Amino acid sequence: MVERCKLRKQIKKQLEVLNFQFFCVSLSPDNLCDMLKSLSARLTFRIMAVVLVMMVVIAGVVNYTVREYMLDEAKERYLGFLLENRQEIRRRLSDVYVAAENNVDDIERDIDNPDRMFDHMERIVRQNRPIVCCALLFKHDYYPSKGKVFVPCARRDSTDRLVVSRIDSTYNSYFYGEWFQNQLKADHGCWTKPYFESQLFAGDEEPRLLTTYTVPIHDHDGHPVALLCADMSLEWLRGKMVEDIRSINNHYEKGCRHQSYFFIIDKDGNYVVHPNKELMLTPFDEKVGKAMSAHRGTCKTEVDGVKSWLYYRSIKFVKWTMVIVAPEDALLANARGLYIIILLVMILGLVVIYFICRRLIKGIADPVAMQKANLEHELKIANGIQMAMLPKTLNSPSGAVDLYAALTPARDVGGDLYDFFLRDNRLFFCIGDVSGKGVPAALMMAVVRAMFRSETRRADSAAAIVDTMNRSICEESTAGYFVTMFVGILDLTTGHLDYCNAGHEQPIVTGQPLEVILNLPVGALSDWNYEGQQTQLQPGDILFLYTDGLSEAKNTAGELFGRKHVKDLATEHTTDSPQQLVELMETEVHRYVDDAEQSDDITLLAIRWQSQGGSHSSRLSSTSHLSMSASMDDIGALEPFVTQAAQQAGLDDRETKRLRLAVEEAVANVINHGQATAITLLASVEDNQLVLTVDDDGLPFDPTADSTTDFTVPADQRPPGGLGIMYLHKMTDGLDYQRVDGHNVLRIIKTIHKK
Amino acid sequence: MFKITSSEQIGKLVFNLVGDLDNVASTEAARGFEPVFERTDCDVLIDCTELNYISSSGLRILLNIYKHTRSNHHLVTLKGLSDDVREVFVLGGFLQLFLTED
Numbered sequence: 096m097v098e099r100c101k102l103r104k105q106i107k108k109q110l111e112v113l114n115f116q117f118f119c120v121s122l123s124p125d126n127l128c129d130m131l132k133s134l135s136a137r138l139t140f141r142i143m144a145v146v147l148v149m150m151v152v153i154a155g156v157v158n159y160t161v162r163e164y165m166l167d168e169a170k171e172r173y174l175g176f177l178l179e180n181r182q183e184i185r186r187r188l189s190d191v192y193v194a195a196e197n198n199v200d201d202i203e204r205d206i207d208n209p210d211r212m213f214d215h216m217e218r219i220v221r222q223n224r225p226i227v228c229c230a231l232l233f234k235h236d237y238y239p240s241k242g243k244v245f246v247p248c249a250r251r252d253s254t255d256r257l258v259v260s261r262i263d264s265t266y267n268s269y270f271y272g273e274w275f276q277n278q279l280k281a282d283h284g285c286w287t288k289p290y291f292e293s294q295l296f297a298g299d300e301e302p303r304l305l306t307t308y309t310v311p312i313h314d315h316d317g318h319p320v321a322l323l324c325a326d327m328s329l330e331w332l333r334g335k336m337v338e339d340i341r342s343i344n345n346h347y348e349k350g351c352r353h354q355s356y357f358f359i360i361d362k363d364g365n366y367v368v369h370p371n372k373e374l375m376l377t378p379f380d381e382k383v384g385k386a387m388s389a390h391r392g393t394c395k396t397e398v399d400g401v402k403s404w405l406y407y408r409s410i411k412f413v414k415w416t417m418v419i420v421a422p423e424d425a426l427l428a429n430a431r432g433l434y435i436i437i438l439l440v441m442i443l444g445l446v447v448i449y450f451i452c453r454r455l456i457k458g459i460a461d462p463v464a465m466q467k468a469n470l471e472h473e474l475k476i477a478n479g480i481q482m483a484m485l486p487k488t489l490n491s492p493s494g495a496v497d498l499y500a501a502l503t504p505a506r507d508v509g510g511d512l513y514d515f516f517l518r519d520n521r522l523f524f525c526i527g528d529v530s531g532k533g534v535p536a537a538l539m540m541a542v543v544r545a546m547f548r549s550e551t552r553r554a555d556s557a558a559a560i561v562d563t564m565n566r567s568i569c570e571e572s573t574a575g576y577f578v579t580m581f582v583g584i585l586d587l588t589t590g591h592l593d594y595c596n597a598g599h600e601q602p603i604v605t606g607q608p609l610e611v612i613l614n615l616p617v618g619a620l621s622d623w624n625y626e627g628q629q630t631q632l633q634p635g636d637i638l639f640l641y642t643d644g645l646s647e648a649k650n651t652a653g654e655l656f657g658r659k660h661v662k663d664l665a666t667e668h669t670t671d672s673p674q675q676l677v678e679l680m681e682t683e684v685h686r687y688v689d690d691a692e693q694s695d696d697i698t699l700l701a702i703r704w705q706s707q708g709g710s711h712s713s714r715l716s717s718t719s720h721l722s723m724s725a726s727m728d729d730i731g732a733l734e735p736f737v738t739q740a741a742q743q744a745g746l747d748d749r750e751t752k753r754l755r756l757a758v759e760e761a762v763a764n765v766i767n768h769g770q771a772t773a774i775t776l777l778a779s780v781e782d783n784q785l786v787l788t789v790d791d792d793g794l795p796f797d798p799t800a801d802s803t804t805d806f807t808v809p810a811d812q813r814p815p816g817g818l819g820i821m822y823l824h825k826m827t828d829g830l831d832y833q834r835v836d837g838h839n840v841l842r843i844i845k846t847i848h849k850k
Numbered sequence: 851m852f853k854i855t856s857s858e859q860i861g862k863l864v865f866n867l868v869g870d871l872d873n874v875a876s877t878e879a880a881r882g883f884e885p886v887f888e889r890t891d892c893d894v895l896i897d898c899t900e901l902n903y904i905s906s907s908g909l910r911i912l913l914n915i916y917k918h919t920r921s922n923h924h925l926v927t928l929k930g931l932s933d934d935v936r937e938v939f940v941l942g943g944f945l946q947l948f949l950t951e952d
Contacts, residue, residue: 731874752903752934759905763873810913810944811920818906818942825941 135456142452143445150441157437165430166404170393172347173355173406173419176339177391180417181410184332187225188286188308188412194223195284195308195325202231202323206314209238209245216249217259219325227251227305228296228326230262231312232275237320250326253300279319284310286413289329289367289376304329304368304375306413332359333368340370340419347429353401353422362414387416395423471534486515486836494781495587496522497703499673501681503644504696510536510578511642511696512544516551516836520587520720520777523551526599526700527580528642530616539576543568543617547582557582557595558627561617565597569621577618581611581640590632590704595625600658602640604632606666637703639665639676644697648684651691656684673701719778725771725791733762733776737787740778744785745847754787754845757826760819761789761798761841769793769839780847784828787843796839798823799832854882862893868900871908879911886915890922899930904938916947925949 198219205211212231219229228250238245244263252258278285287309291302305326312321336357344354359368364379383396383405390409397403398420406419482502500513510529515522525547529536546564554560560582568578581602583594594609596602598616602609609630615623632638641661648656664683668676677699684697721736723729737758741751758776765771771793778787802824804817824830829844852875853868863885871879886894894915912926919926927949931939939945 727873734870734872734874749934755903756905756938759872763905763907806941806943808943809946810909810942811917811947813943818909822906822938822941 135453138456139449139452142456143449146445146448150445154438154441158434161430161433162427165427169347169404169421169426170406172343173421174391174393174408176343176357177406177408177417177419180332180336180339181408183335184410184415184417185412187327187331188410190223190225191308191325191327192284194219194226195229195310195323199310199312199323202312202321203314206312206320209241209247212247213249213259216247217257220249220251221257223325225327226325227303227328228292228324230324230326231321232324233321234279250296252296275322278309278322279311281311284308288361288363288365291376292326304333306367329368333370336368337370344425348425349428351422351425351428353403354425355419355421357417357419359410359415359417361416367415387418390416477537485513494779495520495705496585497673497705498522498524498701499677500698500700501677502696502698503681503693505532505644505693510540511644511698512540513640513698513700514544514547515700515702516548517587518551522585522587522702523583524585524700524702525580525582526640526642526698527578527617528599528644528696528698529578530576532695535576539578543578543580555584556627557584557593558625561595561597561614561625561627565617565619565623565625566621568618577616579616579643583638585632585638585702585704587704590634590636592630592632592638593627594630595627597625600641600643600646602638603662603665604630604638605636605669606662608662609638632704634705635703637669637671637673637676637701639680640700640702641680642696642698644693644695645680645684645699647695648688648697649691649694650687651689656687660687673703676701721776723774723776725766725769725774725793727763727766730759730762730766733759736776736778740787741785741845744778744780744845746785746845750845750848753826754785754843757823757843758787758789760822761843764796764798764819764823765789765791765793765839769796771839783847785845785847787845789839789841789843791839792837793839795834797832797834798841799830852878854879856882856885858892859895861891862895863889864895864897866897866900870903871901871911872903872905873907876907876911879908883911883915887918891924893924894919894926895929896926897929898932898935901932901935904935906942909938909942909944913944913947927951 198215202212202215205215216229216231220226228248230246230248230250233241233245235243242263246261246263247259248262249257249259285308287307289304289306292305294302305328308325308327310323311319312323314320340355340357344351348354356370357368358366358370358374358379360379361367364381365376366374366379367376369375380398383398387394387405387407390411391407394405394407395403396405398405402423404421404423404426406421407416409416482504485500485502488499498515500515502511502513504511510532511527512529513524513526515524517523527540527543529539529543543564546567547560550560550563554563561580564580568576578597579599580597581594581599582597583592585592594611595614596611597614598619599611601611610628612626612628614625646656646658646661650656660683661680664680665676668679671679680699681697719740721732723732734755737755738751741754746754762774762776765774769791771791773792775790776787777790778785780786798820802817802820804813804821806813806818806821823843827843828846829842831842831844833840851869852871855866855868857864857866865883867879869875896912896915916926926947928939929951931950936945939948
């Protein structure tokens, strides 16, 4: 009674676990999913926001750095350009200036000879390439013989020919006005503002831009009497600059709407040199002029409505300022390209991060789903272990029964079960199917099997077993699970079958369906009175049991395998061994199902009963069995049992003693070392062999394993132990050991020699 | 059934074993052989003429007697071993420990 209570408690605990699992599994409906979805979306959003902010900051920094770098580089480039051009301009200016100054003394020496002046002019122009025209402007009436105005002059014409002439008429009163007087008074030479040459000289050509160096010429008394004017063309400067700038434009500012350009302004703010000829000698934008405060440097301003950088440098001597106007767009054209590439890479990175985030977060943010998957995985493993523990074959000592079972689980953990074992020369077996699938069904299956094992220890009829199981499950389970079951007890001696069918598929006995009462499934109704049935098997009868996984297997078209199909197959193969029959059914159903997914567990169990006929076994019958506790107190029962079995089997006195020694050593070993509680002995005769089966529930121990002790060594000189096992080997004709269902099953075989 | 009786001759303890010396009988046998372990000055003669059966538990008792007696430089003699019992001694490597006489 106490034991029964304990069992109840155990079952209750298992069912509580079962209910909890059921609760957990049913708790994952849509609202939970939504919650997880929004959680994952929120997480993704936050991460993306942080990444986005970081990227914006990085983009800003990169933009700033690249921009600064590009501007620095442009500044370097243009200031270098300015420096180079300034040198060139200064060189040219100084050529003209030196030529003029050097000739002043020569001219002054010949001041009394007006005709010599032509020679001087001619020489100056001939010897100095940069000077396009050289003239002497004498004061009015200086040489009375030459008239009021005397201007000797030498110049190159458009064909590069040297022309010496008087150009009195071109010098109007303007030249002899205030400007002339001021220049005369100055005691040093100076440069005039640039100007376009007179149309008279230019002829059909476009007038050239010129600048003139003027030096006063003195008479012998030191009074200034004339101005030496050396003209230098600025056309070369314009040409060179346009070309240089073009090469810069092509190199750095290709395709820009506004490109850099270069000009020179004089000290009054007029354009001296400008790529646009029309703008020459026109005033320069005053506002822009003010921005250039120092004599060289960089400033940023707006020129003609275009944001531009100005690079400028003054030329001290002539008081000109060279200016490069570089539109910002043009300067940053390359930077922009670089920036766009960086930005594109960043956006790509952002997209990649987004997808990675979503994937990772989906994995992480689904803890419940993961736990569930884990749980299912673990239960599947547990289920696998459970399956592995199911007995596969029965080691029938008497050979009265041949049995084979197979369970093919579906993809999900399922709830099929079967079990069988021998007790008191009776075969207890069951097959069942827990309603539903998945985790709860698998747990339920474990519970039901444990119940079957424990109930069969005390109950003696199939109906009683089912009845007790039903009440236990109904009392403890609120999950509403039930089990269809078939429980049978087969007397191996007589072939009498006591069975109880609880809503299970009808078994087939040698091609004929076994008549069954329609009981409710176990666990459906607590006060249902299960009714058992009896039948007598004939020797050679084969009992085939299966679960609805077989009869309700569906092919790809959704058609059922069908009970009739099962029955027909069973009818056609009544002479097959249980293993053959089970394997045949498996093959057939697999062929039928083909590519369709197996939706339910398929469990098959086949049992063939053989009459325990023959002269030897008839003599053994009921006395062939001995149950004893695993204690030396009970060992006295061994000798009469073994001796009787041996004598009945026809062994002589010597062989009887030898068998007795073997069995005694085996049992003593179990008692001394096995920690067993019960030992069952069974004697049977198979062909011409007497088989004594020792079955115990102790620690696993295989006495048939090889021993390392050498028994030819005198007993006092070798390690103790192993002696009994040695006798077990020496005194018998064969040993067979199996660990079956938590039991050690040792078959001790003795050959019977006919007298 | 097992029975053990003992007597003392000059310089020699004599035991007479009757029946089956198996696990059941081992306790009784051990008690019967106690005089051996109280003495250090004599040989031991075990009469096995009427010994029907012996198992390893019996052999262990005889091994202990042998060890005790030998350590005192005395001898253990087995008398009248039947073929069946002799086989058990031989297989276990016990016969060479003892003197035997018919």
